[in-house]
Amino acid sequence: MDRDWIATARTLSEALPYLQRYTGAVVVVKFGGNAMGDDEAMAEFARDIVLMKQVGMNPVVVHGGGPMINDMLAKLGIKSDWVRGKRVTDKATVEVVEMILSGLVNKRIVQAINDQGGRAVGISGKDDDLMVCEADDPELGFVGRPVEMNVQVIRDLYAAGIIPVIAPVATGMNDNETFNVNGDTAAGAIAGALQADRLLLLTDVAGVKNKAGEVITQMSPDEVAALIEDGTISGGMIPKVETALKAVKEGVRGVVILDGRVPNACLLELFTEHGAGSMIRS
Numbered sequence: 552m553d554r555d556w557i558a559t560a561r562t563l564s565e566a567l568p569y570l571q572r573y574t575g576a577v578v579v580v581k582f583g584g585n586a587m588g589d590d591e592a593m594a595e596f597a598r599d600i601v602l603m604k605q606v607g608m609n610p611v612v613v614h615g616g617g618p619m620i621n622d623m624l625a626k627l628g629i630k631s632d633w634v635r636g637k638r639v640t641d642k643a644t645v646e647v648v649e650m651i652l653s654g655l656v657n658k659r660i661v662q663a664i665n666d667q668g669g670r671a672v673g674i675s676g677k678d679d680d681l682m683v684c685e686a687d688d689p690e691l692g693f694v695g696r697p698v699e700m701n702v703q704v705i706r707d708l709y710a711a712g713i714i715p716v717i718a719p720v721a722t723g724m725n726d727n728e729t730f731n732v733n734g735d736t737a738a739g740a741i742a743g744a745l746q747a748d749r750l751l752l753l754t755d756v757a758g759v760k761n762k763a764g765e766v767i768t769q770m771s772p773d774e775v776a777a778l779i780e781d782g783t784i785s786g787g788m789i790p791k792v793e794t795a796l797k798a799v800k801e802g803v804r805g806v807v808i809l810d811g812r813v814p815n816a817c818l819l820e821l822f823t824e825h826g827a828g829s830m831i832r833s
């Protein structure tokens with residue numbers, strides 16, 4: 552069957568109010584390791600980001616890469632333990648984390664965006680002291696909790712037409728310290744410091760689900776707290792919604808938890824009435 556070109560044109564026309572609403576908007580996109588697929592899915596993600604930039608938004612990509620760190624640690628025979636959703640990170644582990652996140656994963660995303668005609672520059676939380684951390688918990692070793700954010704470098708990059716791509720690796724308060732930061736935590740801290748219009752947390756589930764297993768499309772911070780309290784939100788979703796609550800409290804206008812494996816997930820959320828995933832805002 553022929554493609555429906557009239558429907559294609561209508562889709563563009565229907566996007567106009569959303570395009571107008573988001574002109575100049577700062578949108579932080581957390582791209583988790585589990586949401587990253589094959590090269591084709593990566594190209595599609597990159598295309599969405601380049602389109603956002605092209606229509607006048609300021610996308611800022613913060614990525615994870617947990618599965619890729621796991622693969623390299625396994626190859627090197629380094630064992631990894633997890634405590635409350637965070638990787639216990641000793642000296643040997645933090646070196647692998649920095650190599651994989653700032654190297655392999657960061658540059659793969661940068662290259663994919665550039666291949667779609669965007670101008671991406673990859674940095675980590677170390678660059679220009681973007682994210683300075685303290686140890687989160689002595690039990691976790693070199694896992695960082697952001698205590699000082701210097702986001703001017705991000706503003707400088709997007710004002711110059713560049714899409715920043717940020718690895719969640721950070722500097723400490725003491726010389727030569729390197730911290731491993733959970734990707735969601737880093738994205739939330741960056742979105743908060745930027746007072747972003749949106750934080751999109753791309754993951755591998757459709758969003759926050761109610762007891763019947765249906766995705767909840769809109770929630771206030773109070774409703775989220777009640778759902779944690781009664782056990783509806785549990786497991787791996789807890790750190791995500793906690794990041795969302797903190798970001799909203801710090802001034803992010805809306806946080807959306809959505810499935811990054813769905814084709815054009817970001818466009819679906821931003822440019823259609825349908826939206827995607829679960830939105831948390833006051």
Ligand code: X2W
Binds near residue numbers: 616648
């Ligand atoms: C994470 C950083 C990467 C990450 C880790 O070591 O795996 C901590 O757990 P995803 O793909 O977004 O899960 N850091 C402290 O967050 O990756």
